[in-house]
Amino acid sequence: MMFGGLTLALAVALLVPLSMQSTSSAAPATAAPVSPTPAKALVNDPRAKTVTAFLNTHCVSCHNPEKKKADLVLHTYADTSSILKGRKVVQHALAMVKSGEMPPDSKPQPKVEEIEAFAAAVNGMYADDDRLAGPNPGRVTVRRLNKNEYNNTVSDLLGMEFLAADDFPADDIGHGFDNIGDVLTLSPVLMERYLAAAEVISQKAIVLEPPKVGERWQGGRYLEPAGRRVPTTKFRPVTKGAVNTPFRLSNDGDYVFRTRVYARTTDGEPVKATLLLDGKELSTHEVTGKDEKSAKIIEHRLHLEPREYRFAVQIANPSPGAEELDIGNGRSARGKIEDKSGEARPADGVRVLYVEFINVNGPEDTRPSSHRRLIAAADPKAPKATQTRQIMERLTLRAYRRPPTKDEVDRLCKLVEQTEAAGEKWEAGLQMALQAVLVSPKFLFRLELDDRPEAAEPRPLDEFQLASRLSYFVWASMPDDELLDLAAKKQLTPNLDAQVRRMLKSPRAQTLVDNFAMQWLQLKRLKTFSPDPNLFPKFDETLRNSMQQETELFLTAILQEDRSILDLIDADFTFLNDRLAAHYGITDTLGNGWDKKPGQPRGERIPYGRFVRVSLPKGGARGGLLTQASILAVTSNPSRTSPVKRGKWVLEQILGAPPPPAPPNVPELEATSEKAHAKSLRQQMEQHRENPACANCHAKMDPIGFAFENFDAVGAYRWKDGNSDIDASGVLPDGSSFKGAAELRSILVQKRADQFTKCVTEKLMIYALGRGLEYYDDGAVTKVTKAVAADNHKLSRLVIEIVKCEPFRMRRGLQD
Known part of the structure; x- marks a missing residue:
């Protein structure tokens, strides 16, 4: 196209002023969020004496400038002032005391009433401080679309599947997720990819010369069912049933289904032919004629989406007792005789339908659906300039996720006019305008323009900003028409509950599994997990893929069935195919193993190559995420299990209580020496913990990690580690004891449900907000956690409460 060489110049020319306008109200990336100055503040609070006294009595002996245990x-x-400023540290100390991890066993232990007084003082001071300061929703650094969001948004905006972002540089990770505003930078390389992608997308979305109408044709002798004795004539005889053929359609649109037929009958009854699509009747036609010269074409018009279909022609009124013509199955059709040509001709009382071909033409409008979708916003009877404006208004409303200004639309319309003035087609102008939209910061960034950027007080987002936050949270894509319509009517906020539930039921909510859950659980590492092939020769790509698919299907069921998030820890079902079932030693859909006892109910056999839902026995070895092979593998070493990695993963991702980093210069376990092989892994770990620098953290991690020692490095169940019997027992810092993974799961559900719910709330809130959490988010986290617990820990309640919380619905201005 003549303007192709000007794409970069035009894009940059459009980009610069748009960028200046759009980002003027954004908080600088380096600005740390701070709390608004409170109208009142706590001064000389008497509760501070209780906090200080407890810390001095039970903590300062180890956590002082000389010893500085755990670098604290x-x-x-x-x-009062120092306690309020040191909120994170003091709250962490409280959490350690309440969990029983501190003080260490070698030190005097505080009484229950001392701990309760300490907790009441800490929580009360911070609650009052928050109340006096007022709500603080924080600020989110302006976010660009990450790779996944870019692909999804282009797909939903234009109705076309084109994974342009797969060629973009990898997105950086912050706080465990790839949608964090502070790390989503825009490099020169990425800008070049944006420009190139916009040009390719616009040319695919809008065509200058539509292709010819496609035609698909299958001759009668090649129709199904096939066989050795199908007649070689061009007309295929049918005395009962149907003949059919599959066609794959690549575009949506209006198609014409045609067939050419004639009939022979000896009983005076007309022969009827029915057109079928995927076994469903489309139309029935009466067929006459005695030979191919009198054959006629019958057809049916219909709108179809892109996929594979099976088109069929069926004789609708076969003769009583008629059988299908012999097609090599050893049966003869009743009343059928053959002439010298091998063609079937009817004997008395037989009706035969002769089919020459099945033909499908279309779509009648060969422009891609994206092209038709864009111009559908225009009145085809209006002048071209009016149509252009109508198209640009609709396009920018959806691309910018808000109503466009008149100036924004005018500039795009001017670009179309300039293209036409240069002798190009109107469609070429639309291509150029679409390119400009796709490189605009208002498309590439999730901008929340602020008319009061210097105002400190919190205030609600406008309805379009809320719609955008909501859609990118639940769908990782732009708002759909229903969200935009509600935003335009200022009715989204009153309908948040209903909209969240609607969105969670949509297939697009799968992104919460594919993006949020896979990152939260750190399962993207499974793709690069490489166990020692000599130790684990049965591990292959099929097993790796099966591991991941089990977890994805399990999480999808939790989402679609709106189950309790506690099922993530201990559920009575999973999804297995034959490969993974054999790996687990499970033989049927009731979760029975090879050691099934007589009299136990037997389930259905797990099919080959297909995942099915499998029940798991209560209190069995498997249940929930923690004993799925995907999790067990990514928390292992290539040659052996790692109780440390598994324990640390549970603390971080399940309980939200990550241990501090390992101290420097601490030696690793002796992995290869003869001395190491002579001991069990538990014995090696006990020796490792003799180092005082290691003991404290390992006391929290190791018992949890050893609960899963019955599962090897690729998640298969075992009874021995080498020559040593496995001891999967342990004692948690709060004194809870267990034997094996099943009992640990039970403890987590019964005694740590609130802690787990809080952890999931924090992880999902980080993902929803696109920023890390600060101390002023504690109130929102607590409120959400309580609401979720009160509603049986339902996943939908968790999402709804996050959407309704102040950090999600509100904003504040810049602070000094």
Whole structure:
């Protein structure tokens, strides 16, 4: 196209002023979120004495400038001001005390009433401080679309599947996710890819010369069912049933289904032919004639989406007792005789339908659906300039996720006019305008323009900004028409509950599994997990893919069935195919193993190559995420299990209580020496913990990790580790003891449900907000956690409460 060489110049020319306008109200990436200055503040709060006294009595002896255990000092929290400023540290100390992890067993233990007074003082001071300061929703650094969001948004905007972002540089990770505003930078390389992708997308979405109408044809002798004795004539005889053929259609649109037929009958009854699509009747026609010269074409028009279909022609009124013509199955059709040509001709009382071909033409409008979708916004009877404006208004409303300004639309319309003035087609102008939209920061960034950027007080997002936050949270894509319509009517906020439930039922909500859950659980590492092939020779790509698919299907069921999030820890079902079932030692859909006892119910056999839902026995070895092979593999070493990695993963991703980093210069376990092989892994770990620098953290991680020692590095069940019997027992810091993964799962559900719910809330809120959580988010986290617990820990309630919380629905201005 003549303007192709000007694409970069035009895009940059459009980009610069748009960028200046759009980002003027955005908070600088380096600005740390701070709390608004409170109208009142806590001063000389008497509860500070309780906090300081507890810390001095039970904590400062280890956490002082000299010893500085865990790189933490607590002697400075001596008054109200210091306690309020040190919120994270003091709250962490409280959590350690409440869990029983601190003080260590070698130190005097605080009484229950001392712990309760300490907790009441800490929580009360921070609650009052938050109340006096007022709500603080924080600020989110302006976010560009990450790769996944870009692909989804282009697909939903234009109605076309084109994974342009797959060629973009990888997105950086912050707080465990790839949608965090602070790390989503825009490099020169990425800008070049944006420009190139916009040009390719616009040319695919809008065509200058529509292709000819496609035609698909299958001759009668090649129709199904096939066989050795199908007549070689061009007309295929049918005395009963149907003949059919599959066609794959690549575009949506209006198609014409045609066949050419004639009939022979000896009983005076007309022969009827029915056109079928995927076994469903489309239309029935009466067929006459005695030979191919009198054959006629019958057809049916219909709208079809792109996929594979099976088109069929059926004789609708076969003769009583008629059988299908012999097609090599050893049966003869009743009343059938053959002439010298091999063609079937009817004897008395037989009706035969002769089919020459099945033909499908279309779509009648060969422009891609994206092209038709774009111009559908225009009145085809209006002048071209009016149509252009109508198209640009609709396009920018959806691309910018808000109503466009008159100036924005005018500039795009001017670009179309300039293209036409240069002698190009109107469609070429639309291509150029679409390119400009796709490289605009208002498309590439999730901008939330602010008319009061200097105002400190919190205020609600406008309805379109809320619609955008909601859609990118649940769908990782742009708002659909229903969300935009509600936003335009200012009715989205009153209907948030209903909209969230609608969105969660949509197939697009699968992104919560594919993007949020896979990152939260760190399962993207499974693709690069490489166990030692000598130790695990049965591990292959089929097993790797099966591991991941089990977890994806399990999480999808939790989402679609709106189950309790506690099922993530301990569920009575999973999904297995034959490969993974054999790996687990499970033989049927009731979860029976090879050691099934007589009299136990037997389920259905797990089919080959297909996943099915499998029940798991209560209290069995498997249940929930923690004992799925995908999790067990990514928390292992290539040659052996790792209780440390598994324990650390549970603390971080399930309980939200990550241990501090390992101290420097701590030696690894002796993995290859003869001395190491002579000991069990538990014995090696006990020796490792003799180092005082290691003991504290390992006391939290190791018991949890050893609960899963019955599962090897690729998740298969075992009874021995080498020559040593496996000891999967342990004691948690709060004194809870267990034997094996099943009992640990039970403890987590019964005693740590609130902690797990809080952890999931924090992870999902980070993903929803696109930023890390700050101390002023604690109130929102607590409120969401309580609401979820009160509603049986339903997943839908978790999403709804996050959407309704102040950090999600509100914003504040810049602070000094």
